[in-house]
Amino acid sequence: MDIRTRSVHIVNEPFGEGSWPLSVPIVQSSAFGFDSADALADAMAGPDGRYVYTRRGNPTVRALERTVAGLEGGATAIAFASGMGAISGVLLALLEPGDHVIAQRCLYGGTYSVLSDLARRFGVEVEHPASDDPGELESLLRPATRLVLLETISNPTGRVPDLPALTAAARQRGALVLVDNSLASPVLCRPIEYGADIVVHSTTKYLAGHSDVLGGVAVFADEDLRRRVWGRTVELGATPDPFAAWLTLRGLPTLPLRMRQHCSNAGVVAERLAGHAAVRAVHWPWLTDNPTYRAARRVLSGGGGMVTCELAGGREAGRAFIEKVRLARLALSLGGVETLVAHPASTSHRELDSRALAAAGVGAGTVRISVGIEHIDDLWADIEQALGDG
Numbered sequence: 001m002d003i004r005t006r007s008v009h010i011v012n013e014p015f016g017e018g019s020w021p022l023s024v025p026i027v028q029s030s031a032f033g034f035d036s037a038d039a040l041a042d043a044m045a046g047p048d049g050r051y052v053y054t055r056r057g058n059p060t061v062r063a064l065e066r067t068v069a070g071l072e073g074g075a076t077a078i079a080f081a082s083g084m085g086a087i088s089g090v091l092l093a094l095l096e097p098g099d100h101v102i103a104q105r106c107l108y109g110g111t112y113s114v115l116s117d118l119a120r121r122f123g124v125e126v127e128h129p130a131s132d133d134p135g136e137l138e139s140l141l142r143p144a145t146r147l148v149l150l151e152t153i154s155n156p157t158g159r160v161p162d163l164p165a166l167t168a169a170a171r172q173r174g175a176l177v178l179v180d181n182s183l184a185s186p187v188l189c190r191p192i193e194y195g196a197d198i199v200v201h202s203t204t205k206y207l208a209g210h211s212d213v214l215g216g217v218a219v220f221a222d223e224d225l226r227r228r229v230w231g232r233t234v235e236l237g238a239t240p241d242p243f244a245a246w247l248t249l250r251g252l253p254t255l256p257l258r259m260r261q262h263c264s265n266a267g268v269v270a271e272r273l274a275g276h277a278a279v280r281a282v283h284w285p286w287l288t289d290n291p292t293y294r295a296a297r298r299v300l301s302g303g304g305g306m307v308t309c310e311l312a313g314g315r316e317a318g319r320a321f322i323e324k325v326r327l328a329r330l331a332l333s334l335g336g337v338e339t340l341v342a343h344p345a346s347t348s349h350r351e352l353d354s355r356a357l358a359a360a361g362v363g364a365g366t367v368r369i370s371v372g373i374e375h376i377d378d379l380w381a382d383i384e385q386a387l388g389d390g
Contacts, residue, residue, distance in 0.1 A: 003071060003187055004256040007071060007255050007256055010249055011063055012024050013063060024246060025059070026060055026242050027058055027060045030054050031053050031054070032052055047234075055237060060245045061079050061239075063249060064079050064217070064240075064249055065079050067249065068203075068217050068252075069219050071186040071190075072190050073186075073193055074192050074220055075221060075222050075223050075226070076219075076220050076223055078226060078230055079215065079216070079240045080216035080217060081215065081216065081239060081244070082202065082204065082216045082238070083110075083200065083202025083216040084111075084114070085216050085238030086201070086217055086218045087180070089218070089233040090198060090218050090229055090233075091115070092232060092236065093231075094147060095118060095122075095146060097124065098123055099125070100124075100142055100145040100146065101115065101126045102141070102148045103126060104151060104159075105129060105130065106154035108151065109344075111149070125144070132159060132161055132292055134162055141175060142173075146175060147175060147176050148166065148167075148176070148177045148178070149178050149179075150163070150178070150179045150180070150196075151179070151180045151183070152180065152191060153183040153285055153306065155182075155344075156283070156362065156366065157361040158283035158290060159283075159285075159291065159292045160296035160300060162292075162295040162299075163179070163191055163194040164194045164299070176198065176225075178197065178198040178200065179191035179198070179199050180201075181201055182201050182205045183304055183305075183334075185201075185205075185206040185259055187206075187259040187301070188259060188301050189299050192219070194299065197220070198219065199218070199219040201217050201219075202215075203216055203248045204216075206255065206335040207252060209258050210251055211336035212247060215245065215247075215248050216238075262304075262305030262371055262372070263303050263304060263305060264376075265374070265376050266303060266305045266307050268380065269371055269379065269383065270284035270286075272380060272384075274287065276384075278312055278387045279310065280310040280311065280312045281309065282308070282310075283307070283308040284306075286300070286302075286304075305371050306370055307369045308344075309369070310363055311365040311367060314365040315343075318366065321367055321386050322341045322343055322367060322386075325341055325382055325383070325386045326385075328340065328341050328372075328379070334368070336372065337372050339371055339372035340369075341367060345366060
């Protein structure tokens with residue numbers, strides 16, 4: 001079925017005979033009772049037995065896992081309390097001292113920070129290719145390479161990796177491929193279709209879509225890989241609250257509609273920013289001068305809802321812009337229905353030093369706009385007045 005149909009039909013638990021709730025029930029219980037000691041012991045054996053304790057599994061949370069796994073074309077999933085919980089949980093479960101990781105250079109600051117910590121404290125070697133060329137990644141692969149980490153749309157520079165070529169190279173050498181698909185959502189891209197082994201989301205962003213929930217999820221291409229990760233993540237305790245899972249499920253049916261409007265508005269904003277005197281450069285995947293434009297047209301069914309621009313006046317111009325907007329909101333997050341603006345160098349990417357910022361393409365005057373679903377004329381009027389005369 002088309003994703004516009006699948007997003008409406010949540011994968012719910014069986015509910016007796018004759019009738020059932022159209023909305024997934026919120027099972028707000030930390031523990032579950034049993035009739036016998038043997039049944040409780042059997043339920044503790046793995047991730048798919050009877051519910052025991054919500055840190056190990058919960059009906060509302062499982063509905064979210066099964067639904068997102070279906071949207072991504074995966075076999076199964078594990079939900080987390082945040083997107084960083086998903087990334088950290090997967091990395092800690094799969095990596096050991098001495099392992100080699102290849103991660104694209106343009107990464108979300110939190111992911112970059114976790115990788116740096118794994119390198120410093122646990123001896124995991126992390127390498128960042130200097131370019132988007134699949135040939136360079138292939139040259140870096142070695143027997144110790146356990147994982148290749150990519151973002152479908154890089155945050156905040158809007159670069160899109162050649163997923164088919166990169167995943168094929170990694171799999172040929174036995175390395176797993178993890179793709180952060182938060183900025184694309186399964187509406188625009190399903191990395192498992194291109195060979196990815198694991199797809200992670202900050203469900204806080206587009207999946208929930210209303211700036212009212214914190215959550216994450218990891219989708220696995222096969223069940224064995226999920227089982228390798230599940231035991232460790234249960235002990236980490238980065239488990240979502242059932243109500244947070246329910247809020248995300250509530251947002252999913254409108255995801256395709258919202259993504260269509262996000263992309264449409266972002267395209268207009270990107271084109272108009274590109275012609276503005278106050279703007280030095282614009283980064284949006286579907287702009288023809290984007291360095292990864294060809295890859296973006298192959299793997300994305302829309303350009304995404306995030307637009308990043310470099311203001312000619314540097315840091316002061318960036319600060320002035322984010323404080324002058326009136327309809328848009330100055331806030332750290334992205335992916336909600338409202339337009340949000342941020343200054344990455346001082347917020348989402350503050351963990352990076354000056355060299356890492358430069359390598360990631362984040363400048364002092366970089367401004368990130370998470371384009372919402374407002375009427376485009378109102379939105380552009382606000383952006384235009386905040387830019388001033390240039």
